[in-house]
Amino acid sequence: ALGTPKAIELWLDLVDDPVDRADQLTDLTREEVVQLARTIPPAQAADLVDTLDLHVAVDATRIAPPENAAAMLTRMESDRAAALLRELDPPERERLLAAMPTERVQVLRGLLQWPEGSAAAHMVPDVVTVQDSATAREAIHEVRTHKAKLRQDSHIGAYVFAVDDEQHLHGVVSFRDLVLADPDVVVHNLVEHDVITVEALTDQEEAAKVLVKHRLLALPVVDGDNRLLGVVTSDDVSDIVEEEATEDAERQGGSQPLEVPYMRASPWLLWRKRIVWLLVLFVAEAYTGTVLQAFEDELDAVVALAFFIPLLIGTGGNTGTQITTTLIRAMATENVRLRDVGRVISKELTTGVFIAAAMATAGFIRAWTLGVESQVMITVAVALACIVLWSSLIASMIPLLLKKLRVDPAVVSGPMIATVVDGTGLLIYFEVARWLLPELGG
Amino acid sequence: ALGTPKAIELWLDLVDDPVDRADQLTDLTREEVVQLARTIPPAQAADLVDTLDLHVAVDATRIAPPENAAAMLTRMESDRAAALLRELDPPERERLLAAMPTERVQVLRGLLQWPEGSAAAHMVPDVVTVQDSATAREAIHEVRTHKAKLRQDSHIGAYVFAVDDEQHLHGVVSFRDLVLADPDVVVHNLVEHDVITVEALTDQEEAAKVLVKHRLLALPVVDGDNRLLGVVTSDDVSDIVEEEATEDAERQGGSQPLEVPYMRASPWLLWRKRIVWLLVLFVAEAYTGTVLQAFEDELDAVVALAFFIPLLIGTGGNTGTQITTTLIRAMATENVRLRDVGRVISKELTTGVFIAAAMATAGFIRAWTLGVESQVMITVAVALACIVLWSSLIASMIPLLLKKLRVDPAVVSGPMIATVVDGTGLLIYFEVARWLLPELGG
Numbered sequence: 001a002l003g004t005p006k007a008i009e010l011w012l013d014l015v016d017d018p019v020d021r022a023d024q025l026t027d028l029t030r031e032e033v034v035q036l037a038r039t040i041p042p043a044q045a046a047d048l049v050d051t052l053d054l055h056v057a058v059d060a061t062r063i064a065p066p067e068n069a070a071a072m073l074t075r076m077e078s079d080r081a082a083a084l085l086r087e088l089d090p091p092e093r094e095r096l097l098a099a100m101p102t103e104r105v106q107v108l109r110g111l112l113q114w115p116e117g118s119a120a121a122h123m124v125p126d127v128v129t130v131q132d133s134a135t136a137r138e139a140i141h142e143v144r145t146h147k148a149k150l151r152q153d154s155h156i157g158a159y160v161f162a163v164d165d166e167q168h169l170h171g172v173v174s175f176r177d178l179v180l181a182d183p184d185v186v187v188h189n190l191v192e193h194d195v196i197t198v199e200a201l202t203d204q205e206e207a208a209k210v211l212v213k214h215r216l217l218a219l220p221v222v223d224g225d226n227r228l229l230g231v232v233t234s235d236d237v238s239d240i241v242e243e244e245a246t247e248d249a250e251r252q253g254g255s256q257p258l259e260v261p262y263m264r265a266s267p268w269l270l271w272r273k274r275i276v277w278l279l280v281l282f283v284a285e286a287y288t289g290t291v292l293q294a295f296e297d298e299l300d301a302v303v304a305l306a307f308f309i310p311l312l313i314g315t316g317g318n319t320g321t322q323i324t325t326t327l328i329r330a331m332a333t334e335n336v337r338l339r340d341v342g343r344v345i346s347k348e349l350t351t352g353v354f355i356a357a358a359m360a361t362a363g364f365i366r367a368w369t370l371g372v373e374s375q376v377m378i379t380v381a382v383a384l385a386c387i388v389l390w391s392s393l394i395a396s397m398i399p400l401l402l403k404k405l406r407v408d409p410a411v412v413s414g415p416m417i418a419t420v421v422d423g424t425g426l427l428i429y430f431e432v433a434r435w436l437l438p439e440l441g442g
Numbered sequence: 443a444l445g446t447p448k449a450i451e452l453w454l455d456l457v458d459d460p461v462d463r464a465d466q467l468t469d470l471t472r473e474e475v476v477q478l479a480r481t482i483p484p485a486q487a488a489d490l491v492d493t494l495d496l497h498v499a500v501d502a503t504r505i506a507p508p509e510n511a512a513a514m515l516t517r518m519e520s521d522r523a524a525a526l527l528r529e530l531d532p533p534e535r536e537r538l539l540a541a542m543p544t545e546r547v548q549v550l551r552g553l554l555q556w557p558e559g560s561a562a563a564h565m566v567p568d569v570v571t572v573q574d575s576a577t578a579r580e581a582i583h584e585v586r587t588h589k590a591k592l593r594q595d596s597h598i599g600a601y602v603f604a605v606d607d608e609q610h611l612h613g614v615v616s617f618r619d620l621v622l623a624d625p626d627v628v629v630h631n632l633v634e635h636d637v638i639t640v641e642a643l644t645d646q647e648e649a650a651k652v653l654v655k656h657r658l659l660a661l662p663v664v665d666g667d668n669r670l671l672g673v674v675t676s677d678d679v680s681d682i683v684e685e686e687a688t689e690d691a692e693r694q695g696g697s698q699p700l701e702v703p704y705m706r707a708s709p710w711l712l713w714r715k716r717i718v719w720l721l722v723l724f725v726a727e728a729y730t731g732t733v734l735q736a737f738e739d740e741l742d743a744v745v746a747l748a749f750f751i752p753l754l755i756g757t758g759g760n761t762g763t764q765i766t767t768t769l770i771r772a773m774a775t776e777n778v779r780l781r782d783v784g785r786v787i788s789k790e791l792t793t794g795v796f797i798a799a800a801m802a803t804a805g806f807i808r809a810w811t812l813g814v815e816s817q818v819m820i821t822v823a824v825a826l827a828c829i830v831l832w833s834s835l836i837a838s839m840i841p842l843l844l845k846k847l848r849v850d851p852a853v854v855s856g857p858m859i860a861t862v863v864d865g866t867g868l869l870i871y872f873e874v875a876r877w878l879l880p881e882l883g884g
Contacts, residue, residue: 144622157618158600176599179621180586215677217600217659235657238679245687246771252694253767253856254760262772263782267792274764274793275800281760282801286808288752293812299748303741306748310730310755310864318696318723318857322716325695329688330704340705350709351716358717359724366728370735414695414856415760422752 008040025056037064054080055264058087061096070099073108079124079236082111086121119207120200122240123221123230129163130187132170137183143175158217159231162191167227169195169220197222200229207232208240248332252325254281254415281415287423288313295430301439304372308380309426311366315359316387316425317418320395323348324417327399328409341400345393352392356385379436383429390428391421450482467498479506496522497706500529503538512541515550521566521678524553561649562642564682565663565672571605572629574612579625585617600659601673604633609669611637611662639664642671649674650682690774694767696723696857723857729865730755737872743881746814750822751868753808757801758829758867759860762837765790766859769841770851783842787835794834798827817879825874829867836862 015021025033037060061069061084073081073096085093085108097105107125114120128146130139139160146157160178162171171191181190197220198207211219211234218231247257256273258265265273292299292309299306327344330336336344363384367377395417399409434440457463467475479502503511503526515523515538527535527550539547549567556562570588572581581602588599602620604613613633623632639662640649653661653676660673689699698715700707707715734741734751741748769786772778778786805826809819837859841851876882 140621143618175618175621176585179582179617212677212680234676235654238654238683241680241683242775246775249691249694249767249771252691253763255764255768258768261775261777262768263777263785265789267789267796270789270793271796274761275797278757278760278764278797278801279804282753282757282804282808285753285756288756289749289808289812292749292752293746296745296749300745303738303745304735306741306751307731307734309748309751310734310868311724311727313752314727314730314857314861314864315720315724317860318720319716321695321855321857322697322720325691326697326700326704329691333684333688333703335703335705343705347707347709347712351712354709354713355717355720359720362721362724366724366731370731413763415756415763418759418860419756422756426752 004039008036033059033063036060037068040064040068054083054087055261057084061088062092066095066099069096074100074104077124078104078107078111078126079122082108082121085112086116114200117204118200119198119202119204119219119221119232120229122204122207122236123232125230127161127218127220127228127231128157128159129161129167129228132162132164132186132188132191134187135183136178136181136185136187136190139178139187140183143178160187161195161220161228162187163228169197169222169226169228171195172220195220197226198232199224204232204240205244208237211237248410251410252328252413254278254413277413277415281419284416284419285422288426291423291426291430295426298430298433298437298440302376302433302437304370304376305379305430305433307370307372308363308367308383309429311363312380312383312387312429313418313422313425315363315384316391316421317414319352319355319359319388320391320417320421321414323392323395324399324412325414327396328412331399331403331409338400338403344400345396348392348396349389352389355392356388359388360385375437376433379429379433382436383432386428386432387421387425390424391417394420394424446481450478475501475505478502479510482506482510496525496529497703499526503530504534508537508541511538516542516546519566520549520553520568521564524550524563527554528558556642559646560642561640561644561646561661561663561674562671564646564649564678565674567672569603569660569662569670569673570599570601571603571609571670574604574606574628574630574633576629577625578620578623578627578629578632581620581629582625585620602629603637603662603670604629605670611639611664611668611670613637614662637662639668640674641666646682647686650679653679690852693852694770694855696720696855719855719857723861726861727864730868733865733868733872737868740872740875740879740882744818744875744879746812746818747821747872747875749812749814750805750809750825751871753805754822754825754829754871755860755864755867757805757826758833758863759856761794761797761801761830762833762859762863763856765834765837766841766854767856769838770854773841773845773851780842780845786842787838790834790838791831794831797834798830801830802827821871821875821878824878825871828870828874829863832866832870833859833863836866 012021015024033056057072061072064072073084076084085096088096097108100108110125111121111123126146128143130142134142143157143160157175159172159174161169162173163169171188171193172195173187173191178187178190196210196214196216198210200221200223202221207219207221210216211232216234218233220231221229223229250257250273254277256276258269258273260269327336360381364377364381367380398417398420399412402409402412454463457466475498499514503514506514515526518526527538530538539550542550552567553563553565568588570585572584576584585599585602599617601614601616603611604615605611613630613635614637615629615633620629620632638652638656638658640652642663642665644663649661649663652658653674658676660675662673663671665671689701692699692715696719698718700711700715702711769778802823806819806823809822840859840862841854844851844854
């Protein structure tokens with residue numbers, strides 16, 4: 001419906017909330033975005049750009065006439081513009097940079113030099129700095145002259161940083177405290193000198209954690225010499241947190257992170273991200289075939305034993321998955337630390353004993369309703385109890401062990417624990433059967 | 443080590459970063475916290491309180507002498523103090539409220555009346571309001587007089603709200619724009635009149651989403667008549683997001699959310715939160731026994747079929763878990779909507795065909811290495827392909843179906859999908875076997 005400049009203008013007038021605009025734009029098909037990017041006048045394009053999903057914006061940039069794309073990129077917040085440019089191929093990127101004002105190009109090239117995922121790649125270089133020796137009045141004047149550059153973003157202007165001639169960071173003061181102070185007081189006497197900073201190459205997730213922990217609006221990024229490079233603002237935190245949570249969820253579900261929004265992932269990409277873990281788990285699970293073949297005679301003698309295979313290994317896997325997901329989450333939020341290993345295992349084994357008792361009872365009842373012989377009922381109950389305990393032990397130890405080895409415990413997915421428990425659970429089951437069933441010499 | 447007032451004083455001097463203090467206090471055992479709460483002088487207690495984990499603070503409040511506890515609660519941010527009081531039993535709560543200044547008690551009772559999980563329960567009532575008709579100069583003076591009340595928190599003072607005599611919200615202006623404006627301009631002409639607000643009973647998660655989407659520092663909470671009650675500040679967003687992410691992760695792992703930090707959960711609580719789903723899944727999984735019993739003759743005739751049971755149903759469960767976790771996350775981040783159902787299913791089935799081909803090959807190789815007869819190899823390969831496709835269909839439809847029925851799709855856990863696929867997967871396996879194996883009349 002947004003096919004003509006007139007229609008676009010009407011729509012921009014009608015829908016003036018940026019969030020509503022973004023919602024409606026997400027509903028457009030790819031073809032409609034292409035059409036929009038072709039017809040929209042540069043001024044309106046710039047107006048729209050902050051509302052676009054990054055991946056839609058990348059498409060639009062590729063398709064739009066160069067002057068539109070360059071206008072968009074000049075107007076966007078510099079950290080977002082840099083993130084967008086990262087998604088383009090080098091020749092496309094250079095073509096667009098060539099069409100932008102020199103000053104802007106310098107800023108963007110500065111950001112692009114930092115590796116993706118570093119704090120510096122997410123920073124806004126437009127910060128308000130004043131000399132240590134300035135007065136509060138002079139500092140406020142400095143903010144006033146920067147007003148246009150700071151635009152509407154209240155995060156960037158929240159703090160004023162005191163620096164020396166070489167941009168070394170000496171202190172920080174909130175804009176409010178600056179305003180409410182005596183206008184003649186020297187900035188040096190106003191600022192907090194113990195500034196919380198991160199270095200440029202700090203991981204983005206780490207920087208987000210520091211921002212959240214200290215409840216800051218903006219976190220200064222410095223180089224190795226404590227020179228101020230820019231700030232990471234707290235409004236980026238939710239993007240970073242969401243990105244990391246999506247990656248963790250995908251890993252927990254037993255696949256590699258997609259790295260693009262689901263709706264933009266092709267079947268081929270989905271296949272690549274999933275097949276690796278499926279094959280690894282398949283090879284690991286193949287071990288169950290070897291176990292069952294080894295007990296072929298027992299299965300032949302008491303075929304009823306086979307009835308309970310999925311139930312037993314399924315329950316073992318479920319018990320383990322419950323534990324690892326809870327534990328991995330508790331480790332991610334720093335509620336569980338490495339030195340808690342003893343308390344975790346004893347807590348889980350105690351819980352496991354009660355769960356084992358409940359599940360053994362349930363297993364006995366189920367075997368009874370299937371009408372198998374009483375020795376098999378007992379075998380099922382005992383095996384279930386042992387499998388639950390075994391699974392509790394394995395599932396509580398593996399994440400802690402990985403942490404000890406400095407591997408992110410989030411790599412342990414539900415499917416992985418289920419696979420580990422499946423083969424070993426079958427071994428337990430048939431050993432219990434051998435021991436309890438008269439047909440098998442028990 | 444913090445056993446005497448002297449030691450505590452030394453420690454407070456030595457460790458002056460609140461985040462470091464919090465880290466070190468988390469390392470204390472319960473006994474040490476009790477000891478600390480008993481010996482610490484009220485002034486220091488107040489100093490410490492913002493650094494404590496809420497659950498540790500609750501313990502400390504229970505144990506500390508009433509004057510210490512009341513000093514703590516008076517000094518804390520009011521939303522945190524209310525959250526803490528919620529955790530206490532009514533008589534304990536009343537005893538503490540009785541020991542606090544009247545003005546403070548009024549504020550806290552005001553917050554406690556709102557249901558847990560509502561936006562209003564998380565708000566800070568101390569906001570800066572000015573009359574519509576005041577000048578910018580008068581408004582800044584108003585902020586100055588509130589300085590003490592706003593303390594160090596730069597979120598609360600970031601906006602100034604224009605109200606009328608009855609606290610009806612008329613507009614909002616950032617503190618910065620107020621300062622940089624002409625001092626004689628009337629507030630009415632400065633403010634943005636289209637204020638983004640939430641109602642008091644809005645869900646906390648919804649309020650956090652609005653804050654993030656609009657990149658606000660503070661979100662005004664209003665009553666049904668648009669009267670300003672307080673603000674939810676953006677520094678609470680990460681707490682809310684983290685809380686919700688933990689609940690989702692626990693659900694995805696197949697248990698009910700714990701609602702307390704893991705290290706504080708007793709084995710008895712863990713048992714209660716886990717056993718419900720374990721039993722539900724057990725009952726559902728019990729169906730596999732019925733399927734296997736129905737195919738007892740086939741199992742008796744070709745016992746080698748049993749070797750592949752865990753491998754086949756395991757792969758089906760893994761395929762399904764990969765899909766549901768990705769999809770549920772994409773729905774939570776609003777990348778997938780209900781109207782995308784056709785595109786999701788066709789995407790997943792296309793991916794499923796390629797995965798089926800790969801897994802069928804892997805299954806054939808595995809059957810060959812186990813040395814079973816060639817008809818069984820083909821049966822395993824064909825059954826694996828069918829199970830993967832079936833699992834893809836089920837796993838992509840269930841979350842969308844739940845969404846359609848207005849049920850949160852996050853209730854679909856990995857274990858649940860695995861259970862659904864297990865029984866049906868076995869049916870597919872034995873039907874394929876009947877059709878392909880000469881021994882079974884195929």
